[in-house]
Amino acid sequence: MANTPPYGQPQNGQPxxxxxxxxxxxxxxQPQPGGPQYGQPQPMPYGQPQQYGQPQPYGQPQPxxPQYGQPRPMPYGQPAMPQPTASQPAVPQPAMPQYAQSQQYGQPQPxxPxNFPSQQAGAAAKNKPPVAIIIGxxxxxxxxxxxxxFFLTNRVSRSDYEEALVQTQALESSYxxxxxxxxxAASATDNDSSSAYDEGKKKLKTFKQDSDKLAAMKAVKKDKxxxxxxxxxxxxxxxxERYMNDLAQTxxxxxxxxxxxxxxxxxxxxxMSSYYRDLSKAxxxxxxxxGDLAKVPxxxxxxxxxxxxxxxxxxxxxxxxxxxxxxxxxxxxxADYEKLQDxxxxxxxxxxxxxxxxxxxxxxxxxxxxGSLKDLETTLSEKIK
Numbered sequence: 001m002a003n004t005p006p007y008g009q010p011q012n013g014q015p016x017x018x019x020x021x022x023x024x025x026x027x028x029x030q031p032q033p034g035g036p037q038y039g040q041p042q043p044m045p046y047g048q049p050q051q052y053g054q055p056q057p058y059g060q061p062q063p064x065x066p067q068y069g070q071p072r073p074m075p076y077g078q079p080a081m082p083q084p085t086a087s088q089p090a091v092p093q094p095a096m097p098q099y100a101q102s103q104q105y106g107q108p109q110p111x112x113p114x115n116f117p118s119q120q121a122g123a124a125a126k127n128k129p130p131v132a133i134i135i136g137x138x139x140x141x142x143x144x145x146x147x148x149x150f151f152l153t154n155r156v157s158r159s160d161y162e163e164a165l166v167q168t169q170a171l172e173s174s175y176x177x178x179x180x181x182x183x184x185a186a187s188a189t190d191n192d193s194s195s196a197y198d199e200g201k202k203k204l205k206t207f208k209q210d211s212d213k214l215a216a217m218k219a220v221k222k223d224k225x226x227x228x229x230x231x232x233x234x235x236x237x238x239x240x241e242r243y244m245n246d247l248a249q250t251x252x253x254x255x256x257x258x259x260x261x262x263x264x265x266x267x268x269x270x271x272m273s274s275y276y277r278d279l280s281k282a283x284x285x286x287x288x289x290x291g292d293l294a295k296v297p298x299x300x301x302x303x304x305x306x307x308x309x310x311x312x313x314x315x316x317x318x319x320x321x322x323x324x325x326x327x328x329x330x331x332x333x334x335a336d337y338e339k340l341q342d343x344x345x346x347x348x349x350x351x352x353x354x355x356x357x358x359x360x361x362x363x364x365x366x367x368x369x370x371g372s373l374k375d376l377e378t379t380l381s382e383k384i385k
Contacts, residue, residue: 156222158384164219164226165380171214172373174207175240182244186251194252201248204241211237219380229379233372243367250296257293257305261286261312272327276319283316300359307353318347 181203185196211234214220220230265278290312293305322343325336 156219156383160217160219161223161226161380161383164214164217165377165384167210167214167217168373168377168380171207171210172377174203174210175369175373178203178207178244182247182251185248186255188255197248197252201245204244204248207237208241219383223383225379226376226383229372229376233369233376236367236369236372240367240369243363246297250293250298250301253289253293253296253305254301257286257289257308260289261308272330273323273325276323276327280316280319280323283312283319287312287316298360298363300356304353304355311350311353314350315347318343318350 178200181200182197185200188196215230215234219226221227260282264282265275268275287309290305290308294302294309296302296305322340325340327336327340330336330340
């Protein structure tokens with residue numbers, strides 16, 4: 001067994017079973033006739049590069065394969081690449097990728113010269129439109145839609161003007177009705193006219209609500225000219241409302257004081273002492289009502305009430321002194337008679353206050369709504385034409 005050749009080798013010069021006869025391999029250590037010497041370069045045709053990987057005639061030595069990264073032999077007649085010498089340091093070669101090492105899945109592969117970059121995972125997604133473009137397109141659509149909505153919502157139509165005009169005319173009718181209601185209450189004959197102003201105050205609240213409805217209408221909110229006229233009306237309306245509310249508190253107090261202070265006892269010469277006592281009570285009630293008038297919000301009426309209270313109180317004091325005299329048995333030229341004459345003179349010297357109507361008329365003029373309502377109606381009518 002020790003002399004048995006390896007499997008596939010001939011035994012004692014005989015071919016292995018089922019193997020064709022093998023030609024005897026030449027001894028490459030000896031030069032072959034007609035062939036190149038081993039280790040000597042094979043001359044190539046002039047100008048032709050050495051072809052690597054081409055089959056050589058059987059029995060001829062194969063040219064050595066160049067190592068990867070090493071310079072290839074140059075064709076005959078071409079200058080050779082300079083090689084580093086011992087005196088010259090070797091030029092550092094760029095690091096080449098190790099192809100024996102596997103790349104991790106999903107890791108980018110370095111592109112090679114002359115080759116197209118390999119398709120990476122997720123490359124198909126890069127072909128989709130960028131998110132910024134999509135967002136920009138959506139934003140453009142939204143802006144256009146908002147512009148259209150803004151145009152439609154800010155455009156005032158003919159029907160909008162007509163609606164505001166109808167509401168303005170309704171306010172004019174309400175304004176006239178409120179004035180008539182307050183005028184009727186002012187002419188009441190009872191001593192407590194506060195109930196007569198209740199209906200007027202209700203209409204005043206309705207007037208305010210109708211004015212707010214007009215302010216919310218599109219023609220007033222979106223049209224500059226109409227809005228300007230409405231703002232003027234609204235300022236006047238606020239003055240008018242304040243004036244009418246003040247008037248509703250003032251007039252009942254005035255009417256009550258007037259009724260009380262003019263309701264005096266009849267003079268009775270047969271019982272003068274009782275007459276002056278009754279007159280004192282009437283003046284006391286008059287002074288009390290004048291004090292209530294002095295608290296009203298309208299300044300001129302409040303001042304009038306304060307003056308009345310002071311004047312009536314002074315007269316009451318004189319009447320009380322008269323009632324203390326023995327008037328039923330008074331004699332002409334007596335001391336009581338002389339004192340009575342003196343008290344009458346003092347009462348005559350007391351001035352009776354008067355109501356200053358100028359301030360009231362000024363306040364009423366400032367609260368007049370007829371002008372601003374008419375201007376608003378005219379502006380709306382011109383917009384409809």
